[in-house]
Amino acid sequence: MVLSILQIAKRTIFENLKIKNNLIYFAIVIIFAILFNLGISSYLGINEIEAGIASNYFVWALLISAGAPFLIYICYIASGSINKELNSGTALMLFTRPLSRKEFIIGKFLGILGYIAIINAFIFLFVPTLMNLFFGASTNILPIIWKLSLVFYVFSILFSTIFVSISILFSTIFKHSITVFLIMIGIILALYILPIINESALQISIIPNIVKPVFASTVSVLIDSGNVSNSISFISTAYGDVFYKIDSGISNAPRIIVQNYTSSLTLFLVITVVLSIIILIVAMSVFSKKDIA
Amino acid sequence: MDTEIRPSIEVKNLTKEFSTSRGLFRAVDNVSFKVSSGKICGFVGPNGAGKSTTIKLLLGLLQSTSGDIKLNGGSINDSEIRKIIGYMPEKDTFYEDMNAKDYLLMMASLSGLPSNLAKERTETLINALGLEEAKKRAIGRFSSGMKKKISFAQAIIHNPKILILDEPTANLDPIAQEQLIGVLKEMCKKNNTTVLISSHHIEELEKLIDDIIVINHGRIILDASLNEIKxxxxxxxxxxxxxxxxxxxxxxxxxxxxxxxxxxxxxxxxxxxxxxxxxxxxxxxxxxxxxxxxxxxxxxxxxxxxxxxxxxxxxxxxxxxxxxxxxxxxxxxxxxx
Missing domain, CATH: 3.30.70.790 (UreE, C-terminal domain)
Structure with missing residues (x-):
């Protein structure tokens, strides 16, 4: 069972790594990062950047990790995960083997997460280095950036699980991936982008309050150059913020401090995992009754 | 047909209905047949007769409306039974970006073959079907005949006890047809494989089969051994x-x-x-x-x-x-x- 799941996951990872759209995704992310960097740099002034108060490096990372381009891209990838295999007939070959439909869905899910882990690893390593080369900030803040990147890297994978699982569910229901993708765009707009633009939009959402932070998490960059030493929050919900603070002012050894305000990181993780599992179980149930013609 | 030998494929009162805009369409209508162990059975009928639907029901890809299917005495939903089934579809459906060797290895692994045996079988089949030079090439760049060979290879890579072939020699030149039939005959002889072949090429089937089932309008209209017919x-x-x-x-x-x-x-x-x-x-x-x-x-x-x-x-x-x-x-x- 495990071997079959791993085979499907491996195939999914390689299949996605080969697609040329990865390059488009990278290009969008880099353009976003450069524009954001230029904006932040002009707003803060180069001195503050060099002091490591709001490094352009991790602003970039924040955007790609929890930003809309990232979500849209993973939904694009996941929206064709099941229906494309059914339409092309490749699923037909797989299901004549001792591979259950449950194993197939789990393999696909893990494969997409694996793919996200790989491309984001590349981005989180590559981009800060690239930015350092082009924008040339002080090298003593690089360790902070690496640590922040690591935390954010893990978070980006966790954050994507819910969107991947929803995409997979719709991919088992709808024949065309474009339908699934448009639905996912709608979900991202309604539950992610709209609440960021207008907090009141979240109040009328039918999503239970405990679940809302999972969808409404967004990027915010809190630049505090006052008495508090260098601090940055990067996960913000419409209810309150889950702050990750970088404290590098007291000693030269940077530390990452997670401060819990209205929702804790643990709660966020639990909700994400539980929701993803529930959605995948529904997807398996739908898929198990489906004719493969 | 020979009923003394235990049937490998046993279908009883199988019916499949599809919902259409005009109402229910019965693609397979109360079909019953048996294919004895080690026999090669031709499954013949015009387009739209219900051949492919019956095959997909046998493979568990479609859910039957009613009826019962037994493969080697068990259900297709049993993973142990799936391990002994090989299937070659009519249309070539591959991961076209994969090369032939990797694809066969993956299918062997999914069939439950251990890694070393999967590698050995992959090499053997690539050589037997004359694909040595193309084994590292992406399947998407293969000719239709070469794709057909890969499709056949994946179906038999795990030495299945029951093999279901849908138009196995379509798009193959006469030499490749002979090659494929040769490999099939050898495998059947060696492993006592039960084969159900759906084909339009009746003359070609005649050389291979022991039994024949003719289906039309979703119903079986002939189920006999070739000797009986002759x-x-x-x-x-x-x-x-x-x-x-x-x-x-x-x-x-x-x-x-x-x-x-x-x-x-x-x-x-x-x-x-x-x-x-x-x-x-x-x-x-x-x-x-x-x-x-x-x-x-x-x-x-x-x-x-x-x-x-x-x-x-x-x-x-x-x-x-x-x-x-x-x-x-x-x-x-x-x-x-």
Missing amino acids: QKTSKTIEILATNQNDVTKILAIVKKLGLEATQTDSKVILPAKQDAAKIQKTIMQAIVKENINVSNMTIKDESLWDVVLGLLKDDGKTIEIKEPEKKEDNLGGMFKR
Whole structure:
């Protein structure tokens, strides 16, 4: 069972790594990062950047990790995960083997997460280095950036699980991936982008309050150059913020401090995992009754 | 059909209905059949007869409306049963970005073969099917014939006990057809594999199969062994005369022998059963004796194609099955003057 799941996951990872759209995704992310960097740099002034108060490096990372381009891209990838295999007939070959439909869905899910882990690893390593080369900030803040990147890297994978699982569910229901993708765009707009633009939009959402932070998490960059030493929050919900603070002012050894305000990181993780599992179980149930013609 | 041997494939009262805009469409209608262990069974019918639907029901890809399917005594939903099934679909459906070797390794692994055995089987099949040079090439760049070979290879890579082939030799050149049939025959002989082959090429099937099932309008209209069919099929003697005068003379000879004949232009056709050769010889002697000009004289067997065609015509379906080239037991040259 495990071997079959791993085979499907491996195939999914390689299949996605080969697609040329990865390059488009990278290009969008880099353009976003450069524009954001230029904006932040002009707003803060180069001195503050060099002091490591709001490094352009991790602003970039924040955007790609929890930003809309990232979500849209993973939904694009996941929206064709099941229906494309059914339409092309490749699923037909797989299901004549001792591979259950449950194993197939789990393999696909893990494969997409694996793919996200790989491309984001590349981005989180590559981009800060690239930015350092082009924008040339002080090298003593690089360790902070690496640590922040690591935390954010893990978070980006966790954050994507819910969107991947929803995409997979719709991919088992709808024949065309474009339908699934448009639905996912709608979900991202309604539950992610709209609440960021207008907090009141979240109040009328039918999503239970405990679940809302999972969808409404967004990027915010809190630049505090006052008495508090260098601090940055990067996960913000419409209810309150889950702050990750970088404290590098007291000693030269940077530390990452997670401060819990209205929702804790643990709660966020639990909700994400539980929701993803529930959605995948529904997807398996739908898929198990489906004719493969 | 031989019922003494335990059936590998057993289908009872199988029905599949699809919902359409016009209501329910019954693609498979109360179908029952058995394929005994180690037998090669042809599964024949015109397009839309229900062949592919029945195969997909056998493989568990479609959920049946009613009925029961047993493969080697078990259910297709049992993963142990799936391990002994091989399937080659009509259409080539691959991960086209994968190379042939990786694809076969993946399919072998999914079939439960251990890594070393998967590698060994992959190499063996690549060599047996003449794909050595292309094994590292992406399948998407293969010709249709090469894709067909890969499709066949993935179906047999785990030495399945039950093999289901859907149009296995379509798009293959004669040499590749022979190659594929050779590998199939060898495997069946070695492993006592039960094979169900769906094909439109009846002449080609005739060389391979032990049994035949004909399906039309979702119903089985023939389920018999090839031997049974051969015993029941008739022969005809066709005599081609050179002019109308000779035709009249030949008809008189035939009448004198107490046989009935029909005439089409300058051709005289008379039905014969197992004694066709004897009748032919008698007529031949009479023709020589009376100095009649005959350009051709042949004994024709009613082929499997003729049997299937007749059945389908009786069942009210226009045929879309590919007609084979007629082969004749030709003695014509002897009588030319």
